[in-house]
Amino acid sequence: MIVLSVREPAELLRQHGLSITAQRIAVLRAVANRPHSTADVLTEDVRAEIGVVSRQSVYSALGILADKGVIRRIQPAGSPALYEDRAGDNHHHLICRTCGKTVDVDCAVGQRPCLTASDDAGFQIDEAEVIYWGTCPKCLEARTDG
Amino acid sequence: MIVLSVREPAELLRQHGLSITAQRIAVLRAVANRPHSTADVLTEDVRAEIGVVSRQSVYSALGILADKGVIRRIQPAGSPALYEDRAGDNHHHLICRTCGKTVDVDCAVGQRPCLTASDDAGFQIDEAEVIYWGTCPKCLEARTDG
DNA sequence: GTAAAATACCTGACTGTGTCCAAATTTTAA
DNA sequence: TTAAAATTTGGACACAGTCAGGTATTTTAC
Structure with missing residues (x-):
């Protein structure tokens, strides 16, 4: 499994005034490694990295990261939401x-x-x-x- | 309730090689009367016009009409699909x-x-x-x- | 106009995304 | 270290839309 260093995920979180948790860091990494992925796919990636995570934690992390502009959510017709790290x-x-x-x-x-x-x-x-x-x-x- | 004459809905259906049914005509009228509406809202309108219709019939009519290009479906993020008669x-x-x-x-x-x-x-x-x-x-x- | 074939409709159950809630855990600040 | 705040968790839930079958309607051919 390839893990890119996403300009220090922890640093990114701190810059946006967010608590630093293993779950959020793993979510950030997953989005960076595989942009345009669904929440389900990202959840699998996160589990591969930190072992266990609840679906809700992933949704919550994706939601708050998107709100803060750290990641971007797109919702194409006929598809579940996709997430990407290229934002802004x-x-x-x-x-x-x-x-x-x-x-x-x-x-x-x-x-x-x-x-x-x-x-x-x-x-x-x-x-x-x-x-x-x-x-x-x-x-x-x-x-x-x- | 205002019912606009939609350039003869039955004619429209025939032109596109579709069977002419009361349900489809009512769906066409509803979309024309209230563009940018959800399937649920349109179902209410259709019921107001012809009394009874199943949810599936409305979905099916909307689907086939959109496929044929008679109406247009848009699916904005965070909203159910909307339908409008201005197509093409x-x-x-x-x-x-x-x-x-x-x-x-x-x-x-x-x-x-x-x-x-x-x-x-x-x-x-x-x-x-x-x-x-x-x-x-x-x-x-x-x-x-x- | 009538009968056969094709098409559409209806009921009801089901799927997939996503959200809400209260309790337990972790992080942060003092 | 300790308390307060924020986050994560698990389970139940909501919503939009789809699938499958049997039945009714429309269309086509005579």
Whole structure:
């Protein structure tokens, strides 16, 4: 099992005013090792690292980390929530309709982009969530083979 | 109860090769009368119109209508699926984080836009789903009042 | 218009994500 | 070290949506 050093997970937690617990550190590591994973998958990874953890602890850690902006949660249609450690840069996602493969895409417009709708209807917009749906190279190939 | 004539719902069904049933017609009318509604809300509306309908029939009708492109389904994070009759023009949405109010936004770029990611990673993109998150005028006002 | 075939509908049980609660444990501050 | 605060735990629960079958309706062919 590969464990990347996530710029000192404990340090990250402290910076955000969160208590440092083995569970949270393991969750941070799991998200960093396998971005775009579901809570269930991450729970397995966490268990592989620290042995035992409750489902609720993982949900709670993911929830509070997402709230604090340490990680990001995305909820694509027809899929449970996915978590990734790349947060705060408002990047977007490309999802394969066939296999669910998810990859990051930088925003086409610039650094903090996409926050302008053609007509904002008086809303104060704070985030533009963009998901590109399509078919990944592998599934395209499989289709032409069939 | 206001019932708009939805360009002859029966005609719409026929055009898409679907059997014409009272349930489907009522579902189409409900979606047209109250866009951005959940399946539950639409089920109530359908019952108000034709008396009795099963949950599954509404789900099934919504599913097949969305598949055929007659209506559109959106699944915002933290909300059950919403349905709208404006389909096929790839418009986007503006959602209030506080009250959930959802409004349509035309795409800033043009007619069939947004299908270009900065790096498509070899994917064949068929849809760009854009959700602008923010606070609606009413909730902004309520906040400054408090 | 009628009968056969195809399609859709209904009842009821079930699954998968995610949340709520009170008790026990761990972390933090003094 | 000790007490207060925060976190974790286990179990039950809620919600949206799906599956399977038998029955009723619609469509098609005559």
